[in-house]
Amino acid sequence: xxxxxxxxxxxxxxxxxxxxxxxxxxxxxxxxxxxxxxxxxxxxxxxxxxxxxxxxxxxxxxxxxxxxxxxxxxxxxxxxxxxxxxxxxxxxxxxxxxxxxxxxxxxxxxxxxxxxxxxxxxxxxxxxxxxxxxxxxxxxxxxxxxxxxxxxxxxxxxxxxxxxxxxxxxxxxxxxxxxxxxxxxxxxxxxxxxxxxxxxxxxxxxxxxxxxxxxxxxxxxxxxxxxxxxxxxxxxxxxxxxxxxxxxxxxxxxxxxxxxxxxxxxxxxxxxxxxxxxxxxxxxxxxxxxxxxxxxxxxxxxxxxxxxxxxxxxxxxxxxxxxxxxxxxxxxxxxxxxxxxxx
Ligand code: SF4
Numbered sequence: 001x002x003x004x005x006x007x008x009x010x011x012x013x014x015x016x017x018x019x020x021x022x023x024x025x026x027x028x029x030x031x032x033x034x035x036x037x038x039x040x041x042x043x044x045x046x047x048x049x050x051x052x053x054x055x056x057x058x059x060x061x062x063x064x065x066x067x068x069x070x071x072x073x074x075x076x077x078x079x080x081x082x083x084x085x086x087x088x089x090x091x092x093x094x095x096x097x098x099x100x101x102x103x104x105x106x107x108x109x110x111x112x113x114x115x116x117x118x119x120x121x122x123x124x125x126x127x128x129x130x131x132x133x134x135x136x137x138x139x140x141x142x143x144x145x146x147x148x149x150x151x152x153x154x155x156x157x158x159x160x161x162x163x164x165x166x167x168x169x170x171x172x173x174x175x176x177x178x179x180x181x182x183x184x185x186x187x188x189x190x191x192x193x194x195x196x197x198x199x200x201x202x203x204x205x206x207x208x209x210x211x212x213x214x215x216x217x218x219x220x221x222x223x224x225x226x227x228x229x230x231x232x233x234x235x236x237x238x239x240x241x242x243x244x245x246x247x248x249x250x251x252x253x254x255x256x257x258x259x260x261x262x263x264x265x266x267x268x269x270x271x272x273x274x275x276x277x278x279x280x281x282x283x284x285x286x287x288x289x290x291x292x293x294x295x296x297x298x299x300x301x302x303x304x305x306x307x308x309x310x311x312x313x314x315x316x317x318x319x320x321x322x323x324x325x326x327x328x329x330x331x332x333x334x335x336x337x338x339x340x341x342x343x
Contacts, residue, residue: 022050023109024091049274059147072097080128105143116159127170193245200249269326280318
């Protein structure tokens, strides 16, 4: 996958990705002490344009409180490099406590359930943190905190392991990373395609998805047993993830191509506006409204200034709503009727 993905142009992040980045940013700001509580960031927007709302602040505060309830030293966001191919700045947060336990938790703001067991992102992060510690560690706990997703094991799920098992798992990840760079490596579709940036151009995935759809005719009905239900659910989950990977990738590519002027019959781009931002300087805003527009740690939003009593018309004149990624839309039948009629 990395070899295929490296040849692709960089894509704009999707809305769920921007929202997740914004939630991770709020958590980091609280954990490193830039703000006291997540609620202090309501109405601020991340540099990707996503606005912090009350619901996000509530869920992020729950995550921060959960991490802090363990005591110990918090290590938030830091760049991690496993080898020359695997590196990045994960959103995960590590905590080391006095009993020699190293915790690594990741806030997942999306709805699709994420499993902490052998979670590659957090495992890579903890292996890197482990290498920097000079205190003995005897237990590793990987956690996924997913406040908006219903799960029988609750919103905070964990996997306990040992430092030895963690390091051997990370060695396994490195070996798979090396295999991916092999010029003769082949693409094998599966649930791992879900977040693959090459899913839009991967022939193996395309053909696997086509194979999952074949029409048979049958008159008999059947009642599934428990084990059959389990196998059926496993199969449907796998096909669903592959289909989702393909759909997301094709939608992203269609959007980019249409923004570049390509014509895709039956589809259009619906413009969307992001949250309001000031277009005037802080000094001009203060003079025009008589209100200090600062809200630690940065300029407040136009909505926040209005709540503080600023005149709405004045704020309107000094702010703008930038265009964000347009929404790909299936045009209705009327579109074709109009085309036939030459309108
Ligand atoms: S879409 Fe799936 S099979 Fe194709 S390159 Fe990506 S991970 Fe591999």
